[in-house]
Amino acid sequence: MLxxxxxxxxxxxxxxxxxxxxxASSLEKSRDLSRLIVHVDMxxxxxxxxxxxxxxxxxxxxxxxxxxxxxxxxxxxxxxAMPGFIAKKLCPNLVIVPVNFDKYRAVSNEIRExxxxxxxxxxxxxLDEAYLDFxxxxxxxxxxxxSSRTHQYCSGRLATGRAPSYKNVNELTEEQDLSPVLFEDxxxxxxxxxxxxxxxxxxxxxxxxxxSVEEAVREMRFRIxxxxxxxxxxxxxxxxxxxxxxxxxxxxxxxxxxxxxREAVTDFIQTLPVRKVSGIGKVSEKMLxxxxxTNCSHLGQxxxxxxxxxSETSWHHFMGISxxxxxxxxPRKKKHETFKEMNKTEEQMxxxxxxxxxxxxxxxxxxxxxxKYLPER
DNA sequence: GCGGATCAC
DNA sequence: TATGGTGATCCGC
Numbered sequence: 597m598l599x600x601x602x603x604x605x606x607x608x609x610x611x612x613x614x615x616x617x618x619x620a621s622s623l624e625k626s627r628d629l630s631r632l633i634v635h636v637d638m639x640x641x642x643x644x645x646x647x648x649x650x651x652x653x654x655x656x657x658x659x660x661x662x663x664x665x666x667x668x669x670x671x672x673x674x675x676x677a678m679p680g681f682i683a684k685k686l687c688p689n690l691v692i693v694p695v696n697f698d699k700y701r702a703v704s705n706e707i708r709e710x711x712x713x714x715x716x717x718x719x720x721x722x723l724d725e726a727y728l729d730f731x732x733x734x735x736x737x738x739x740x741x742x743s744s745r746t747h748q749y750c751s752g753r754l755a756t757g758r759a760p761s762y763k764n765v766n767e768l769t770e771e772q773d774l775s776p777v778l779f780e781d782x783x784x785x786x787x788x789x790x791x792x793x794x795x796x797x798x799x800x801x802x803x804x805x806x807x808s809v810e811e812a813v814r815e816m817r818f819r820i821x822x823x824x825x826x827x828x829x830x831x832x833x834x835x836x837x838x839x840x841x842x843x844x845x846x847x848x849x850x851x852x853x854x855x856x857x858r859e860a861v862t863d864f865i866q867t868l869p870v871r872k873v874s875g876i877g878k879v880s881e882k883m884l885x886x887x888x889x890t891n892c893s894h895l896g897q898x899x900x901x902x903x904x905x906x907s908e909t910s911w912h913h914f915m916g917i918s919x920x921x922x923x924x925x926x927p928r929k930k931k932h933e934t935f936k937e938m939n940k941t942e943e944q945m946x947x948x949x950x951x952x953x954x955x956x957x958x959x960x961x962x963x964x965x966x967x968k969y970l971p972e973r
Numbered sequence: 974g975c976g977g978a979t980c981a982c
Numbered sequence: 983t984a985t986g987g988t989g990a991t992c993c994g995c
Contacts, residue, residue, distance in 0.1 A: 661986090662984090662986090663983085663984055664984055664985060664986070665984095665985065665986050665987095667986090677985090677986085678985080679984065679985040679986095680984080680985090681983080681984050681985085682984090682985080875991095907992080907993070909991090909992070909993090910992085
């Protein structure tokens with residue numbers, strides 16, 4: 597690529613620059629700042645779940661995974677995607693907790709129920725993160741009475757139940773009795789806001805949330821923490837690309853809002869390292885670094901060059917990033933995904949498929965794959 | 974259309 | 983002892 601670069605003439609660069617500028621201004625016209633996109637991400641999900649269910653782990657260096665592969669770790673020398681046996685050499689005291697996907701899935705279903713209250717069409721990316729469109733919720737929320745924005749501290753959880761032991765962590769429905777203070781400021785996010793009340797509903801402690809997006813997102817994170825005893829971080833921005841970057845900004849247990857103005861977006865992009873953008877991985881980063889591009893302002897400055905060196909889809913992608921553009925509407929879930937979220941088991945789903953295939957055969961329309969549409973019927 | 978590379982979790 | 987499993991997209995052939 598550097599050889600190719602050396603052969604590019606001034607003239608080529610100039611004509612490329614004209615094309616790039618024309619494209620940039622046409623993209624600029626299509627910029628949509630009207631949406632409120634939120635990216636939510638649970639903090640160190642697997643490790644946090646295991647620590648919640650086994651508080652003795654809290655004081656020990658721990659990781660989740662196996663001797664072959666670690667998924668999450670809090671340890672300073674030990675990182676996710678590191679083989680466990682190497683981690684053990686670096687940190688002999690490391691406790692490696694085996695993964696328990698069924699449990700993470702169960703917790704995931706709990707948080708998704710909350711997501712659905714803010715955006716029924718939210719898009720899960722994995723068990724612990726999702727994109728939500730808060731635009732409609734925030735608009736409706738303006739007319740909501742305070743009572744609809746009031747949520748209780750789930751103190752009952754702390755008072756009842758018995759101490760979990762390491763052996764019963766598989767019993768998902770069991771009440772836990774220990775508070776999971778995984779992060780210093782975990783439970784002190786906002787003890788008494790102006791207007792918040794100490795009591796409601798038979799003396800239970802409550803918190804009242806405002807009508808802004810920030811307050812709505814804070815409320816959602818509060819509800820997640822009360823329901824699961826786990827914390828989440830969130831990013832609020834006018835599109836998905838930016839929201840994802842923002843959710844990382846105040847992690848753990850925090851949120852960051854990028855205001856919906858062109859100026860705020862372009863300022864934000866200037867100092868953003870290219871590697872932070874979803875879709876730019878190890879290899880792309882290296883290639884860009886070789887062209888002296890490390891952050892997104894360089895990306896914009898070198899766009900003419902990039903348009904000559906990379907494929908069309910690649911440099912169009914870079915172009916979008918350098919202007920702070922991204923998807924402003926979250927793709928609707930496919931019908932069969934909605935069905936899965938209704939907690940249907942695989943057996944139930946395959947039974948439905950069979951039934952549909954029979955039906956389709958009857959109709960002589962086998963190729964329609966009707967099972968996809970079954971949830972509605 | 975398919976396999977390899979890249980990327981994400 | 984030992985370095986994952988899966989799905990998506992893009993690209994070149």
